[in-house]
Amino acid sequence: MSRKRYTAEQIIGHLRQAEIRTSEGKTIAEAVRELGISEQTYYRWRKQYGGMEVNEARRLKELEQENGRLKRLVADQALDLSIHKEVSRGNF
DSSP: OOOOOOOHHHHHHHHHHHHHHHHTTOOHHHHHHHHTOOHHHHHHHHHHHTTOOHHHHHHHHHHHHHHHHHHHHHHHHHHHHHHHHHHHHTOO
């Protein structure tokens, strides 16, 4: 089965559609089946995006990307420091 990637806007839309369908009396299983996602995916999305607006979700994604970039920078700097310490001790 191929894996689909959804944007934050699509995820929030799916969550709203699921809420509408459950308020109409359908079970979560029926609602997510109609949306073409698994229950596990629904609950994971609800945990992460529940109650968010589209602009908040975009901001969250931007912050996650920036956080990942900063973590890579810190790791690179720590590696550089480690190398400089090894060289200064004479341990090649």
